[in-house]
Amino acid sequence: MTDTRERGAVAPLPTTDTATGTTPGTAPGTAPGGGALAASTALLTDRYELTMLQAALADGTAHRRCVFEVFTRRLPHGRRYGVLAGTGRVLEALDTFRFGTAELDWLADERVVDDATLEFLAGYRFTGSxxxxAEGEMFFPQSPVLVVEGTFAEAVLLETLILSVLNYDSAIASAASRMTSAAVDRPCLEMGARRAHEQAAVAAARAAVVAGFAGTSNLEAGRRYGLPTIGTAAHAYTLLHDDEPSAFASQVASQGPGTTLLVDTYDVRRGVENALAAAGTGLGAVRLDSGDLGVLAHEVRAQLDAAGARDTQIVVTSDLDEHAIASLAVAPVDSYGVGTALVTGSGAPTCGMVYKLVAREDRDGALQPVAKAARSKTSLGGRKSAARRLDAGGRAVEEVLVTGPEDAVVAWAQAQDREPSPDLRPLHVPLVVDGEVTPGTTGVAGVQAAARRHRASREELPRGARRLSADEAAVPTVELRVGG
Amino acid sequence: MTDTRERGAVAPLPTTDTATGTTPGTAPGTAPGGGALAASTALLTDRYELTMLQAALADGTAHRRCVFEVFTRRLPHGRRYGVLAGTGRVLEALDTFRFGTAELDWLADERVVDDATLEFLAGYRFTGSxxxxAEGEMFFPQSPVLVVEGTFAEAVLLETLILSVLNYDSAIASAASRMTSAAVDRPCLEMGARRAHEQAAVAAARAAVVAGFAGTSNLEAGRRYGLPTIGTAAHAYTLLHDDEPSAFASQVASQGPGTTLLVDTYDVRRGVENALAAAGTGLGAVRLDSGDLGVLAHEVRAQLDAAGARDTQIVVTSDLDEHAIASLAVAPVDSYGVGTALVTGSGAPTCGMVYKLVAREDRDGALQPVAKAARSKTSLGGRKSAARRLDAGGRAVEEVLVTGPEDAVVAWAQAQDREPSPDLRPLHVPLVVDGEVTPGTTGVAGVQAAARRHRASREELPRGARRLSADEAAVPTVELRVGG
Structure with missing residues (x-):
């Protein structure tokens, strides 16, 4: 098998203390005198968030209480469900979303905003809720996957960063879930770093594990999120040596016979012979990275079995996606290494999630629902709560979005929390309360919890929902009005 | 017009000193005692690069001189050319590709590699060439866009990071070039941060500007690479206010009448009226973000002109791609804001670039060409040089890849440099010489040079090469053998 190693502890993130789930609210990286932040996330933001802030500070509306919702209007073509990922990363990034001297100086030099706004930014910290x-949860069109409440000033600044993280990570997790579903109980291994931006690759590895992948080749992802790291060898390693037998002998001498040997550099049959000669029948695995993988897997399995290497596994790679994985279900394959298709979302490299203002205080201090008028962009004004309706067998039958006057929606959600119903599972969990991040949502613990939620939520999907063929959302979204 | 501001100086990158093009070779972020790096890029790497290194160190092949080439076997379906981007970012990342205490401790704790390998990594610095x-250059199938030469040990470690950067950045630049081509002389503005990983978004903005975009909404990209930053306002800003007139009045009071007002929150015609009432006929621009943009642009232009606001521009946004931009060529539009399609490569979110060992020293110290044997992956062994053959009018007619014995290829390239030919433009430029990065290739200067190269190289394409319709590569790749 590939060199997988489960890990307990994990070194802290070099750039943020929150990766290990430490209590937020402190400001890591902020020098006591308000100096430059080590790695501020505050400028990972569209310019207009700051210029809108300036105008709203000047006219006083910046302090109006607002509710923003994150949702997507539709799933990618043919997809039956989406998987929310990135929530933990959003919460980690909150802590470093501070404007230090370096950021403020640059904004001042560029005259992006005026002095009053710079002063506001210098003291900025998200104190809303x-x-x-929960990260790892399934979502459908209109599902309010994140609801941010705070003043306009503090909530609007987070728009770009929140969407960047959730749109990318959820795109990857949504694709990954189809792959792990197609692989059934065979492990999927993430190997796509080279086909994605180098930091996106780290997030992709994390999202893949949320959606059931067993490990990643990406060392930084292993370090940052405590993910199992795996690896085999490249063709370059074999080509470096004078011949294949010497390459294999060297790898086995270094890594032990439990290593995975890449056998398709020259000729697969000969490669397997050389692999067995080097490692014996205790060889961990062979990897196939080209050709007709189904046919080759059968041939190699027969060759390994005939040689007595019945426990030697077969790892396949080579531009796999969920369809290729499904087509290999009957082949004697033990695990799948997935690269390009995973890190690019298998045809859907981003979700269409938006961050919409759905309610805001009026001049009398009452929350009013608001919405853009255009017909092509249908979003109802007003806060939404959400629950999944389950049948007697525990299968999801409806995504229930609860709308109505603000206080009625909040009261409804609270009532659900007080008296859980077997057929209605509330979907909103507290993530930030008055600026404090809920423990267990970030870092290693957050990833592990998200992977558990993904498994449980996917089990709940109706039968047939995990078919790969193009179809409608597996669960219809319905609106339930409460109050007023 | 949108709030664009050209910039002279730029604040240094918070995480690397090389962004401003300072002399490489020093190790920014390395504590004098060899302490933890502030932001090491060394673990943005697949695990197998390190385990292969361990095995090769043990058997001595790690010190064999090697040549690795980066190229793609094919362009995305229907694309006629690719645009190389990210080279400057690769060269910036080289400087921080060091294993500090934090990285070494983690690798040791995880038992990724043995002590001998950790010792090698502790002293690692790329000293090859x-x-x-040049960044910004067009490329075609098989074009050797980067050739790395060094020992196996030092060159193999860079594989993942080099490919991550070049595959993502080039995918974005390749899409961006089609958009700026379709827009002809109307500015394209990058606004896609929310639809990409938050750090990928910064790289996307940089790649977009390399390929002709006029600016970006991304503040971090502005800070890091000296890009002009731009912005308008969101629907949330209008919805925050009690009504559209008060929102517009507030924006104009804060940003001046030269600002861009978003006029489609409620009703476009009324929105334009309110915009003119707030800013007068000196209004900078209006933005349209929904509906039939071509029809609306005509209506809005007529309305603006009738009111005497002949200089007020029209910015359009709303899921634009190169085809939508082309279809708006006859509409009275002044600039295009592009988001999702840009940051996801408009259907091709990664390039298929690979990092292949093409030659390595044998036991006698002679460089030997090497190649994987499989038919489906055609890569010739041996170093390649490259030149673009031009016709009498200066138009590209062939991508000439020069192959042959190592010394003959090198001699050919040197001869081209000595005696430039009007019909054969050599494509390889020195990027790293014995570990020293060529000045002018990184930071702000690197981006500016790449944007110039992109313009010049695209001008050189044959007539018709910039059509958007699916077709073959605009320039055929041919092989020229020299020597032996």
Missing amino acids: AVGY | AVGY
């Missing part, structure tokens, strides 16, 4: 779907 | 296509 957020609820949302 | 690299030539490549």
Whole structure:
């Protein structure tokens, strides 16, 4: 098998203390005198967030209480469900979303905003609240996966960063879930770093594990999120040596016979012979990275078995996606290494999630629902709560979005929390309360919890929902009005 | 017009000193005692690069001189050319590709590699050389866009990071070039941060500007690479206010009448009226973000002109791609804001670039060409040089890849440099010489040079090459053998 190693502890993130789930609210990286932040996330933001802030500070509306919701209007073509990922990363990034001297100086030099706004930014810290779907949860069109409440000033600044993280990570997790579903109980291994931006690759590995992948080749992802790291060898390693037998002998001498040997550099049959000669029948695995993988897997399995290497596994790679994985279900394959298709979302490299203002205080201090008028972009005004209706067998039958006057929706959600119903599972969990991040949502613990939620939520999907063929959302979204 | 501001100086990158093009070779972020790096890029690497290194160190082949080439076997379906981007980012990342205490401790704790390998990594610094296509240059199938030469040990470690950067950045630049081509002389503005991983978004903005975009909404990209930053306002800003007139009045009061007002929150015609009432006929621009943009642009233009606001521009956004931009060529539009399609490569979110060992020292110290044997992956062994053959009018007619014995290829390239030919433009430029990065290739200067190269190289394409319709590569790749 590939060199997988489960890990207990994990070194802290070099750039943020929150990766290990430490209590937020402190400001890591902020020098006591308000100096430059080590790695501020505050400028990972569209310019207009800051210029809108400036105008709203000047006219006083910046302090109006607002509710923003994150949702997507539709799933990618043919997809039956989406998987929310990135919530933990959003919460980690909150802590470093501070404007230090370096950021403020640059904004001042560039005259992006005026002095009053710079002063506001210097003291900025998100003190609002957020609820949302637990990371790893399934979502459908209109599902309010994150609801941010705070003043306009503090909530609007987070728009770009929140969407960047959730749109990318959820795109990857949504694709990954189809792959692990197609692989059934065979492990999927993430190997796509080279086909994605180098930091996106780290997030992709994390999202893949949330959606059931067993490990990643990406060392930084292993370090940052405590993910199992795996690896085999490249063709370059074999080509470096004078011949294949010497390459294999060297790898086995270094890594032990439990290593995975890449056998398709020259001729697969000969490669397997050389592999067995080097490692014996205790060889961990062979990897196939080209050709007709189904046919080759059968031939190699027969060759290995005939030689007595019945426990030697077969790892396949080579531009796999969920369809290729499904087509290999009957082949004697033990694990799948997935690269390009995973890190690019298998045809859907981003989700269409938006961050919409759905309610805001009026001049009398009452929250009013608001919405853009255009017909092509249908979003109802007003806060939404959400629950999944389950049948007697525990299968999801409806995504229930609860709308109505603000206080009625909040009261409904609270009532659900007080008296859980077997047929209605509330979907919003507290993520940030008055600026404090809920423990267990970030770092290694957050990834592990998200992977558990993904498994449980996917089990709940109706039969047939995990078919790969193009179809409608597996669960219809319905609106339930409460109050007023 | 949108709030664009050209910039002279730029604040240094918070995480690397090389962004401003300072002399490489020093190790920014390395504590004098060899302490933890502030932001090491060394673990943005697949695990197998390190385990292969361990085995090769043990058997001595790690010190064999090697040549690795980066190229793609094919362009995305229907694309006629690719645009190389990311080279400057690769060269910036080289400087921080060091294993500090934090990285070494983690590798040791995880038992990724043995003590001998950890010792090698502790002293690692790339001391080899690299030539490549200048950033911004067009590329075609098999074009050797980067050639890395060094020991196996030092060159193999860079594989993952080099490919991550070049595959993502080039995918974005390749899409961006089609958009700026379709827009002809109307500015394209990058606004896609929310639809990409938050750090990928910064790289996307940089790649977009390399390929002709006029600016970006991304503040971090502005800070890091000296890009002009731009912005308008969101629907949330209008919805925050009690009504559209008060929102517009506030924005104009804060940003001046030269600002861009978003006029489609409620009703476009009324929105334009309110915009003119707030800003007068000196209004900078209006933005349209929904509906039939072509029809609306005509209506809005007529309305603006009738009111005497002949200089007020029209910015359009709303899921634009190169085809939508082309279809708006006859509409009275002044600039295009592009988001999702840009940051996801408009259907091709990664390039298929690979990092292949093409030659390595044998036991006698002679460089030997090497190649994987499989038919489906055609890569010739041996170093390649490259030149673009031009016709009498200066138009590209062939991508000439020069192959042959190592010394003959090198001699050919040197001869081209000595005696430039009007019909054969050599494509390889020195990027790293014995570990020293060529000045002008990184930071702000690197981006500016790449944007110039992109313009010049695209001008050189044959007539018709910039059509958007699916077709073959605009320039055929041919092989020229020299020597032996």
